[in-house]
Amino acid sequence: MALHFERTEFASRLARLTDQMRAEKLDAVLLFAQESMYWLTGYDTFGYCFFQTLIVKADGTMSLLTRSADLRQAKHTSIIDDIHVWVDRVNADPTLDLRNLLSDMDLLGARIGVEYDTHGMTGRIARLLDAQLSTFGQIVDASYLVSRLRLVKSPTEVVYVERAAALADDALDAAIRLTKPGANEADILAAMQGAVFSGGGDYPANEFIIGSGVDALLCRYKAGRRKLDANDQLTLEWAGTYAHYHVAMMRTIVIGEPTHRHRELYNACLETIQAIETVLKPGHTFGDVFDMHAKIMDERGLARHRLNACGYSLGARFSPSWMEHQMFHVGNPQEIEPNMSLFVHMIIADSDTGTAMTLGQTYLTTPAAPRALSRHSLDFIGA
Incomplete structure (x- = not known):
């Protein structure tokens, strides 16, 4: 496994994130910035040019939704254990897969933060995401939540x-x-x-x-x-x-x-x-x-x-x-x-x-x- 940090450091980062999530009354965050995923788990890829997101719950549970090309990438480079793959197909809408996964994670009606201001979030994906989740829960902009945590270096x-x-x-x-x-x-x-x-x-x-x-x-x-x-x-x-x-x-x-x-x-x-x-x-x-x-x-x-x-x-x-x-x-x-x-x-x-x-x-x-x-x-x- 190609980790650049000890697991204890990743655990400390996760604790800092969940502490801040609780302070902001967030039940979960959807991370779309590759920098956030790398900092939190070690996940290293350029696959963010396609739809993928790391779901982090306030209790520290993490699940990755990505494409098949990044399944092994996530396994080899990160500490993420729960990895889900959405299937490439005509008229694919991975935000529907995301909604179903969020439901399986008992997040229906939850207050969910989203990283909108990132190169890993296209305008099309943002529109699809908002359409799927507008009636699912309370969606708030959490674009700078992890970005601020990354400012001070360990x-x-x-x-x-x-x-x-x-x-x-x-x-x-x-x-x-x-x-x-x-x-x-x-x-x-x-x-x-x-x-x-x-x-x-x-x-x-x-x-x-x-x-x-x-x-x-x-x-x-x-x-x-x-x-x-x-x-x-x-x-x-x-x-x-x-x-x-x-x-x-x-x-x-x-x-x-x-x-x-x-x-x-x-x-x-x-x-x-x-x-x-x-x-x-x-x-x-x-x-x-x-x-x-x-x-x-x-x-x-x-x-x-x-x-x-x-x-x-x-x-x-x-x-x-x-x-x-x-x-x-x-x-x-x-x-x-x-x-x-x-x-x-x-x-x-x-x-x-x-x-x-x-x-x-x-x-x-x-x-x-x-x-x-x-x-x-x-x-x-x-x-």
């Missing part, structure tokens, strides 16, 4: 986070070795991802971001590779991934002679991220982090060139994104606690001059100052 999770951080550093080392005039983005990307794989890591939950020239201003992956010019800029955003735990980093590397604007934007990034470190600790909120970001950037006249968020929580994530729900944006009341793994990124895209600059790293929060997880400094990188 000692074992911290070990995996630190391993992911080392892999992220290895990927940057690989990129720096290859970045020079005439280098092909494809070779850089292959070396970075190869460093993670050769170090025992996993596929990330989303693609690495790579872009040079004008595309260095982008912060999403896109198809197409190019070679670096003698004077160029290369933006990279990537993550080391271990046991699905992610540690992200971000850098813009300047090839050739940096422009005055490059230096100016780098100084803004460095000043801002260093200021954020003073509030990235207990006693502050995620909103406080964003406010610091916006204040310094805007004072430097960069309001049009910055983003409306400057980072987010990280953890064990599945495609299509390594980003957690909890982000650094205006007004977010989420309190910062020790042992959160938080990615802080400075992204400046100056379309007026065609200049890009980014600077980002992941921190582990403590009772006091945050601990940067990277062995790399925040120094300007040129090639």
Whole structure:
């Protein structure tokens, strides 16, 4: 059995979940986020692209409803004992199978929470689910119930986070070795991802971001590779991934002679991220982090060139994104606690001059100052 945690840790997580369920007067929850299932049971699959749900009752009983392709996947990777299979067929409606299973579990008339805000829940499934369960019981949105519990990492999770951080550093080392005039983005990307794989890591939950020239201003992956010019800029955003735990980093590397604007934007990034470190600790909120970001950037006249968020929580994530729900944006009341793994990124895209600059790293929060997880400094990188 491919479990990454001791059964005692899974038992502790289940106890935390059921305690919260009782506090919110939930008789059961329907988990559709693969991250929730993985955290709670170890279940590891990409089968959430089809209908599947883990039912958790307030007494700790768990049942999985999934497809035949994931029956053995669940048996091999999780602690789930009660597994039910819905059958692929023309006009299949697995929510009917779910309703019948919920009835068998004595949940008729129960107050049931549902994870709606997840990539494992399509709009079609949500409509079918609501139609089946609207007269079955009281259905409430519990999208962030498990997500909030996953914010603070256990000692074992911290070990995996630190391993992911080392892999992220290895990927940057690989990129720096290859970045020079005439280098092909494809070779850089292959070396970075190869460093993670050769170090025992996993596929990330989303693609690495790579872009040079004008595309260095982008912060999403896109198809197409190019070679670096003698004077160029290369933006990279990537993550080391271990046991699905992610540690992200971000850098813009300047090839050739940096422009005055490059230096100016780098100084803004460095000043801002260093200021954020003073509030990235207990006693502050995620909103406080964003406010610091916006204040310094805007004072430097960069309001049009910055983003409306400057980072987010990280953890064990599945495609299509390594980003957690909890982000650094205006007004977010989420309190910062020790042992959160938080990615802080400075992204400046100056379309007026065609200049890009980014600077980002992941921190582990403590009772006091945050601990940067990277062995790399925040120094300007040129090639």
